[in-house]
Amino acid sequence: MPQFENKENKVLLMGPPNVGKSVIFNHLTGLDSAIANYSGTTVDYKEGRITYRDDDIYLIDVPGTYTLDSSNEAEQVAVDMLNKGASLLVIVLDANNIESSIYLLLQILEMGIPAIAVLNRIDLLEEKGYSFAAEAFAEELKIDIIETVAVKEFGLAELKNKISEKIQIENQKKLPKKIKASWKNAERLSAKYLKQKSKKAKNKREELGDKLSSPWPGIPLALLILAVIFAIVVGIGMGLRQYVLLPFFRGLVFPQIYRLVTMFTTEGIIRNILVGEYGFLIKGLEWPFALVLPYVLSFYTALSLLEDSGYMPRLAVLLDGLFNKIGLTGGNIIPLLLGYGCAIPGIAATRALATRKERITVAALISLAVPCISQTGALISLLAEESILVMFLVFLVSFLAIIGAAIIMDKSIEGKNEPLVLEIPPLLIPEPKMILRKVWLRLKMYISDGALMMIYAIAAAALLYELGILEQIGRLFQPIIEHWLLMPSEASVPLILGVVRRELAVLPLLEMGLNSVQLFVGAVVALFYVPCIAVLAMLAREFSFIFATKIFLFTIGFSFFIGGIFARLGFLFI
Amino acid sequence: MPLNNDLSLKNFPKNSEAEILHVPKHSLLAPLGLRKGKKIKILSSQAFNGPLVVEIEGRQIAVAKDIAAKILVRHEVSAHAAI
Numbered sequence: 001m002p003q004f005e006n007k008e009n010k011v012l013l014m015g016p017p018n019v020g021k022s023v024i025f026n027h028l029t030g031l032d033s034a035i036a037n038y039s040g041t042t043v044d045y046k047e048g049r050i051t052y053r054d055d056d057i058y059l060i061d062v063p064g065t066y067t068l069d070s071s072n073e074a075e076q077v078a079v080d081m082l083n084k085g086a087s088l089l090v091i092v093l094d095a096n097n098i099e100s101s102i103y104l105l106l107q108i109l110e111m112g113i114p115a116i117a118v119l120n121r122i123d124l125l126e127e128k129g130y131s132f133a134a135e136a137f138a139e140e141l142k143i144d145i146i147e148t149v150a151v152k153e154f155g156l157a158e159l160k161n162k163i164s165e166k167i168q169i170e171n172q173k174k175l176p177k178k179i180k181a182s183w184k185n186a187e188r189l190s191a192k193y194l195k196q197k198s199k200k201a202k203n204k205r206e207e208l209g210d211k212l213s214s215p216w217p218g219i220p221l222a223l224l225i226l227a228v229i230f231a232i233v234v235g236i237g238m239g240l241r242q243y244v245l246l247p248f249f250r251g252l253v254f255p256q257i258y259r260l261v262t263m264f265t266t267e268g269i270i271r272n273i274l275v276g277e278y279g280f281l282i283k284g285l286e287w288p289f290a291l292v293l294p295y296v297l298s299f300y301t302a303l304s305l306l307e308d309s310g311y312m313p314r315l316a317v318l319l320d321g322l323f324n325k326i327g328l329t330g331g332n333i334i335p336l337l338l339g340y341g342c343a344i345p346g347i348a349a350t351r352a353l354a355t356r357k358e359r360i361t362v363a364a365l366i367s368l369a370v371p372c373i374s375q376t377g378a379l380i381s382l383l384a385e386e387s388i389l390v391m392f393l394v395f396l397v398s399f400l401a402i403i404g405a406a407i408i409m410d411k412s413i414e415g416k417n418e419p420l421v422l423e424i425p426p427l428l429i430p431e432p433k434m435i436l437r438k439v440w441l442r443l444k445m446y447i448s449d450g451a452l453m454m455i456y457a458i459a460a461a462a463l464l465y466e467l468g469i470l471e472q473i474g475r476l477f478q479p480i481i482e483h484w485l486l487m488p489s490e491a492s493v494p495l496i497l498g499v500v501r502r503e504l505a506v507l508p509l510l511e512m513g514l515n516s517v518q519l520f521v522g523a524v525v526a527l528f529y530v531p532c533i534a535v536l537a538m539l540a541r542e543f544s545f546i547f548a549t550k551i552f553l554f555t556i557g558f559s560f561f562i563g564g565i566f567a568r569l570g571f572l573f574i
Numbered sequence: 575m576p577l578n579n580d581l582s583l584k585n586f587p588k589n590s591e592a593e594i595l596h597v598p599k600h601s602l603l604a605p606l607g608l609r610k611g612k613k614i615k616i617l618s619s620q621a622f623n624g625p626l627v628v629e630i631e632g633r634q635i636a637v638a639k640d641i642a643a644k645i646l647v648r649h650e651v652s653a654h655a656a657i
Contacts, residue, residue: 016605066605097633100605128632183609213627213634214618317636321624330624330636419638420625421602 009057009167012081014108015092016101017041017064018425020120020150024092025061027156028163032441033061034345035434036307037425038334040064040352043074045081052164059090059163066100068107073359074351082111088166089115090159095125095147096426098132099190106181109141115176116162117145123152124426129200133193140189142177151431209427213314222318229306233298237377238384240294249290257281269466278462278508280455287378287458287507288451293443295377296450299341300442301435308430308438312337313422320420326403327410329354329417332362336402339366341373341442343535347542354418360547361409363539367531367551368558369401371502374450378506379523386519394523401528449534450501457500461493461508470496484564485525486571487518494526501532517570521563528559583614583626583637583645591615592647603645606635614647 013021017039025033029048034041046061062081063074070076082089091108093101109115119134138145146162148155179185202210212218258275265271274281306312312334320330331353339346346366350359371379383391410417464470474481474492481487481495490512498505505526514522530536530552540548586592594612597603607630608614617627617634625636637645 066602069601071601097607097631099631100607103605183604210617210634213636215621215624218618219621313636317620317625317627319624320636320638321620321622324624325622419640420636421600421606421638421641422625422636423606424627424634424636 008087009055010086011057011059011088011090011163011167012062012086013059013090013092014062014078014082014104015064015118015120016066016094016097016104018423019064019092019094019101020148021064021092022046022061023150024090024118024120024148024156024159025059027150027153028160029059032437035438036312037310037428038307038313039423039425040072040074040334040349041307043077043348043351045077050160050163052160053168055164055168057163057167060086065104067104072352072354082108085111086113088163089113090118090163091115092118092120095119095122095132096128098125098194099186102189103181103183103186105141106179106185109143109176110178110181112175112178114166114174115143116159116166117141117143118155118159119145119147120150122147123149127200127203129196129198131195131197133195137189137193140177141179142174151434205427205429209310209314209424212311212427213317213424215318218314218318222315225311229302232302233295234380236298236301237295238380240297241290241381245290245294246286249286253285254282272466273459273462276462276466278458278465280459280462283462283507284455284458287503288454291381291507292374292377292454292503293446293451295373295380296446297439297443299373299376300439303337303341304435304438305430306337308428308434310425310427313424314427316422317420317424324417326406327417328361328406329358329420331420331422332358335362336366336370339370339372340376343367343370343372343531344538346370347535347538350542355415357413357415358417360413360543361406363543364409364551365402365405367535367539368405368528368555369398371398371527374446375502375506375526378503379526382506382509383519383523387516390516390520390523393520394527397524398527453534454501454504457497457504461497465493480560484560484567485521486564486567487514487522488512491522494522495529498526499530499533502526502529505529517567520570521567524566525559525563528555528562530555530559581646581648582643583616583628583647584639584642586616586647588616588619590649592649594645594647596646598641598644600641603637603641607631607633608635608637608645 013025015021018037022033022035022042025048028050031048033046042061042063048059050057050059062078065075065078068079070079089108091105093105105117117138125132134145134147144162146155146159148159150156212221261271261274316330316333319333323330323332335346335349338349343366347363350362353359379394470493473496474489477492477495478489481491482489494505494508497508509522536548536552539551592614594610594614597608597610612630615629617629619626623639625638626642627634627636
């Protein structure tokens with residue numbers, strides 16, 4: 001339940017999807033709502049406080065809705081929030097698609113709550129050679145209107161003043177005129193106030209946008225773009241790790257740590273916990289910051305560019321035909337791609353999918369076979385130096401598993417997928433400031449949530465290892481690890497730690513001197529093994545505790561099953 | 575081309591303009607501009623039986639062929655006068 005629900009001065013920020021509500025929200029509140037150039041980025045409400053002079057104003061960023069006749073769970077959230085009422089509505093209109101924005105505005109104004117309209121993206125409207133008589137329009141509807149270009153922060157200061165004015169000054173609380181919300185009225189208003197100044201041919205950027213979403217040359221370009229992205233993520237990641245971070249830690253930081261620790265401790269358990277086998281002053285720095293962080297940085301730079309340019313929906317359109325053949329729809333690529341960063345935003349993004357069947361399928365695919373960027377970084381550390389071929393094999397296995405699992409889930413879950421209807425937003429050049437901000441946010445989140453968790457787990461492992469408890473637990477797993485997976489018994493450590501975080505199912509394998517087959521088996525087991533604790537909690541919250549339990553049990557069973565089979569196949573070939 | 579039998583958007587040639595006669599009930603079609611009387615242009619038809627990409631008043635929308643089959647259109651006379 002929203003924290004601010006019963007507060008006075010509650011302001012709802014509403015509008016169609018991908019209009020820039022979150023950009024406005026972030027600017028007004030100083031918070032960080034997720035932003036991208038496709039519909040359905042905001043799938044849940046987010047609350048923030050604006051303090052203006054002496055008043056606190058509570059602003060709520062509501063998920064976008066094309067209309068109030070909700071078509072997915074994210075839109076239903078918006079309808080529910082509106083039905084609970086507010087002191088003021090800020091309705092963001094898409095100047096670029098004014099007619100349908102007016103329809104939504106009329107629907108929302110029927111609630112009879114004071115309102116400010118925000119006409120955003122007027123730059124795109126002007127670019128097309130149109131103008132909209134905003135003042136006269138607002139006059140007819142008896143509302144206030146502010147023209148903005150949110151990504152460039154144009155008009156936002158004026159909007160902030162207007163919001164506080166409407167909240168604070170009693171006589172400003174005039175009610176909007178009631179006009180029946182119908183397409184006829186929306187079309188009439190749009191025709192009355194929207195004027196074409198000049199007819200402009202498509203510019204280069206728009207032409208490129210069209211090319212990227214037609215099969216030719218869109219498909220070869222998509223392959224090229226994905227290859228470049230992959231090369232950037234892996235190349236920059238490996239480069240940073242190899243030439244910057246590892247030399248920094250191993251050359252400068254670790255010798256100092258060794259020196260200090262040996263100065264203050266004698267040989268024994270305490271020293272080993274700090275700098276021994278799982279010494280958390282060493283592994284606790286090296287694993288999260290030298291091995292995983294570079295990939296977090298390179299992946300989110302690439303993903304932010306994809307998101308903000310508007311390329312993701314184009315990819316969805318190109319892939320829809322192929323995806324249909326395995327029981328998915330093109331739009332599913334967005335949560336899946338987000339899942340390659342982290343499963344949690346990926347699963348959250350499934351709320352924008354049209355059917356429950358699609359939601360469950362995509363969430364299960366992400367949990368089972370999509371490695372998050374932390375795990376991918378760990379897999380590259382483990383495999384790339386040993387053999388590039390093994391690394392590609394692991395990713396091939398991941399792709400095949402996604403395809404296989406998608407087909408099986410399509411056949412076994414009742415119901416049909418909703419055929420694709422997707423808006424293709426204009427192709428935009430990402431704002432460097434926005435990209436930097438997004439990457440910085442992701443890094444901050446990785447350090448506060450991911451890296452810290454990893455350090456705790458490593459500290460616990462160091463303690464349990466030195467006390468001999470890890471070995472005891474390992475003995476329980478011994479039969480299955482030695483006789484079924486054909487791995488050394490110490491490989492039980494990653495399986496225990498892997499429940500906490502996905503990359504910890506991989507990293508302890510680094511120094512075990514495994515042969516190629518064992519590396520491959522270890523990597524495959526880690527790939528399919530339990531998604532981390534946080535993901536299980538997310539699944540329980542989004543779907544049900546039973547669903548999360550099923551995923552937990554299935555991933556354990558499946559990873560061992562498939563690992564054992566690969567172990568036998570592998571040793572046949574050697 | 576037999577005009578009378580060819581009313582479905584699905585069968586319309588690429589790059590041709592048409593006027594929408596009928597749109598099936600669907601919560602997303604109307605707000606995306608697919609409404610009776612609107613001019614529609616087919617930009618591309620995707621591979622592997624994928625969706626059609628159409629443009630209405632400068633806005634681009636991908637519509638699965640199953641849905642496009644139920645959208646009825648008629649040729650814009652002016653757009654075809656040149657052929």
